[in-house]
Amino acid sequence: MLDLQLIRNHPERVREAIRHKGLGDGALVDDVLERDAHRRKVLTDLQDAQARSNRISKDIGALMREGKKDEAQERIAETGRLKERIKELEDEAREAEEALDRLMLDVPNVPHESVPVGQTPEHNAVVEEDGDKPDFNFEPLPHWELLERHELADFERGAKVTGAGFPFYMGRGAKLQRALVHFFLDQAADAGYHEVQAPLMVNADSARGTGQLPDKEDLMYEVPRDDLYLIPTAEVPVSNLYRDEILDPDTLPIKLCAYTPCFRREAGSYGKDVRGLNRLHQFDKVELLQFVTPESSYAALEEMRSDAERLLRLLDLPYRRLLMCTGDMGFTQAKKYDLEVWSGGQERWLEVSSISNFEAFQARRMQIRYRPDGGKTDFVHTLNGSGLALPRVVAALLENNQQADGSIRLPEVLHQYTGFDQIG
């Protein structure tokens, strides 16, 4: 949610943000301003009426105490009309409030000034490329063939047991997953992130807090009987950790990391993108999160970005960093980087991390505040980033490190975690 003050004071900036994100012409802003004016008018009327009512009740109390029952009765008689009026105004105020809230949920976050303006992925800026793409003197295989050859994963049985997109990882495949999770968490700890283990299901309030509800409902699996949702990312439960709280400034920045499986319905995504590990309904991810003061959030974004990039360098995976343009960055973000690894078998870039600064957009929705020393409470800024999502990292590791004889050499940093240095 955006700051209503910002819309009031700089409506043109918000209109521009809406256009740049490709979400309309910005007429929404005028609706908001109109609704806001109306709400305030109704609120003022209501509060006037309530103040009068309170005055009368207080007088009645005083009269009762003095034993002037008759006078009290007279005053009670006066209140009938006023009570009705208050009821009407309360209804009006609630409607006005709800109408404004609904509109406010449609207002996207304003992109940071450093974000390139554009509507399509072509406008994303490739900021950096690092590492050498593998140069094979044989025909490299895509990872799904490598998985099959080495019996690292079983997609067919996964489909039987659950459905497409729910593979079993087997033997060294399973161990590799566990090793990566362990490695990522250790690295995060070294970088100062505090590990948490989060619930894998959340309630509707939490899903709303991070913006999965109301509009991205199709993303999540539901457990209707208990009114819960399976998490599409650890971002959802962990961001909500401090919902409705006022944080002590001494505790900031709060840096958290969490390993969780992620569940995504991925409704409507078909095509060859979905082969193998490229797109799954369940996958593992280590997520990094930070709660910071507003003035430090962009430094934190760069820090988090380099925390994620370090993992790719340690794994010796060639990657590139994209600065997402206004139209490709999403509704809630102010600035977002994507990290993509090169997969040598498929000869394409695979997104393995997305690192975002939400500024106060999520915090306002979740009511996460802090009290600056001696000052008024203010919303924290929130950031999160994958560090990293496993399946595509596995895909790239297998593809890039395959040898002519079909074996796969694992990067050295993983040996102590896997207990083996190659597959096959």
Add this chain to the structure above:
RNA sequence: GGAGGGGUGGCAGAGUGGUCGAAUGCACUGGUCUUGAAAACCAGCGUGCCCUCGCGGGCACCGGGGGUUCGAAUCCCUCCCCCUCCGCCA
């Protein structure tokens, strides 16, 4: 799942229909005292919103929602959460 108890300010803990946004203690902040500190004493100390250039004023909030009443922390309904005991169970 069954039975009972309970949710009040940062914490502890009063308050069971009217001068209660809420006693008191602790914590915290400022001041007095002191060479300094502690102690003691004095004062301040919740959140959100609305009106106002400002001074200031108003409204709402005692787990959430609804109701009774001129008036609700207090009474009623409902939901949620916590605790104790029993059952079940990784």
